[in-house]
Amino acid sequence: MLNRASLQPPFYANIFSYMPSADREGYAEADEATLAEVQHVPGFLGYEVTGTDTRRIFISYWESMEAIDTWRANRTHVAAKSHGRQWYAAFHSMLVRVESHTVWHPELLG
Amino acid sequence: MLNRASLQPPFYANIFSYMPSADREGYAEADEATLAEVQHVPGFLGYEVTGTDTRRIFISYWESMEAIDTWRANRTHVAAKSHGRQWYAAFHSMLVRVESHTVWHPELLG
DSSP: OBOGGGOOSSEEEEEEEEEEOSOOTTHHHHHHHHHHHHTTSTTEEEEEEEEOSSOEEEEEEESOHHHHHHHHTOHHHHHHHTTHHHHEEEEEEEEEEEEEEEEESGGGTO | OBOGGGOOSSEEEEEEEEEEOSOOTTHHHHHHHHHHHHTTSTTEEEEEEEEOSSOEEEEEEESOHHHHHHHHTOHHHHHHHTTHHHHEEEEEEEEEEEEEEEEESGGGTO
């Protein structure tokens, strides 16, 4: 899912920290469609997600801010984002530059 | 825990994405001690954590890289980190600069 051992800072990420809403109508299909499509975007490096039913963190990793900008303009992504305030009770989305990192058995993290 | 509405980019964060090990001897005490002590470090803005028993993401937020450096030299923190390869089966620790962000009902996220 994410080849962490090959990552060379600086690289970039979007941290999406959120609380799902009660109304998930259409969410599963949009999630599947966007995750399938993002794999083909040049500069996409992978993602990770964990959490509970009420509190989740999703992080996508990117080679450059330009790659993120390309993805932000993607039609499938824009369509999904138009439902953001329906599917999420709360969110905090952050664009970040990774300055440095350390890994320990990163292959186990996926 | 984290006043997201008051955050003004750029700010800084440490993303600690990890898998706990089977050997958690001493972890709970160290976790409690470090979380108590970090509250007093100038420039510490707060933290969030979520995940499952096997896969967790912890993010701490900071005003500056200098504040993070101060914390990295803290004795309680250094002592806890010396157990890292005992308490974690795998981890990926990233120092990041938050370039921009958007929030939606951030008060619900804690």
